[in-house]
Amino acid sequence: MPNGLTGYRRTARLFHWGVALLVLLMIPAGLVMTTKGLDRTVQDTLFLFHKNVGVLLFFLVLGRLIYRLRHAPPPLPASLPAWQRRAADLSHKGLYALLLLMPVFGYVRVRAGRFPIEALDAFGIGTLLPKSDMLANTAKALHYAGALALIALLGLHIAAALQHALIRRDGVWSRMWPPLGTGREG
Numbered sequence: 589m590p591n592g593l594t595g596y597r598r599t600a601r602l603f604h605w606g607v608a609l610l611v612l613l614m615i616p617a618g619l620v621m622t623t624k625g626l627d628r629t630v631q632d633t634l635f636l637f638h639k640n641v642g643v644l645l646f647f648l649v650l651g652r653l654i655y656r657l658r659h660a661p662p663p664l665p666a667s668l669p670a671w672q673r674r675a676a677d678l679s680h681k682g683l684y685a686l687l688l689l690m691p692v693f694g695y696v697r698v699r700a701g702r703f704p705i706e707a708l709d710a711f712g713i714g715t716l717l718p719k720s721d722m723l724a725n726t727a728k729a730l731h732y733a734g735a736l737a738l739i740a741l742l743g744l745h746i747a748a749a750l751q752h753a754l755i756r757r758d759g760v761w762s763r764m765w766p767p768l769g770t771g772r773e774g
């Protein structure tokens with residue numbers, strides 16, 4: 589067991605729950621802001637939130653990934669079957685990939701369409717892309733497909749976590765909960 593840890597370290601937990609909170613706000617914001625007939629002020633506010641928090645999320649997930657690569661996760665309980673370890677590993681890699689790709693697709697969709705990203709504009713970080721309807725539309729389609737994949741994978745991730753927390757009670761849930769835990773409890 590690395591350094592006697594039974595759960596994730598506090599930094600890993602804060603990254604996890606911080607990213608989880610933002611993603612769970614980003615998805616409904618994205619779905620609502622693209623619905624037809626929405627009040628213009630509400631739509632503009634949601635777009636402002638979605639674009640700027642989405643950029644922040646990209647750097648947060650990148651930081652989280654770098655932290656994860658430098659700090660080995662705590663071991664899973666020995667009772668967990670091999671196929672579940674493999675499924676967990678694959679789904680976690682899929683989540684990291686989608687959480688890095690979604691902001692990139694969103695960025696390309698917005699910048700190739702010559703729309704503002706207010707926080708980057710305020711820092712004088714101009715657009716890194718040429719104006720291109722084809723690029724913007726491709727990124728829009730990829731962002732949409734990525735959103736569907738992310739929603740499906742998150743559904744699976746949350747269902748598995750709840751199953752460990754409420755039914756199996758095998759210690760998997762307490763590796764990441766509570767958010768301020770140190771990983772040395774138990």
Ligand code: HEM
Pocket residue numbers: 611614615616617618619622638639640641642643645686687690691692693694695697698705728731732733735738
């Ligand atoms: C993890 C980060 C992100 C998630 C989970 C996410 C999720 C979503 C979802 C669920 C939608 C609605 C489905 C759709 O129409 O595609 C959406 C739409 C959209 N997102 Fe994101 N998004 C993220 C990051 C970003 C970023 C960083 C930007 C821009 C800087 C962005 C720009 C947009 C735009 C412009 C739309 C509307 C697409 C259109 O109809 O033109 N998103 N997003």
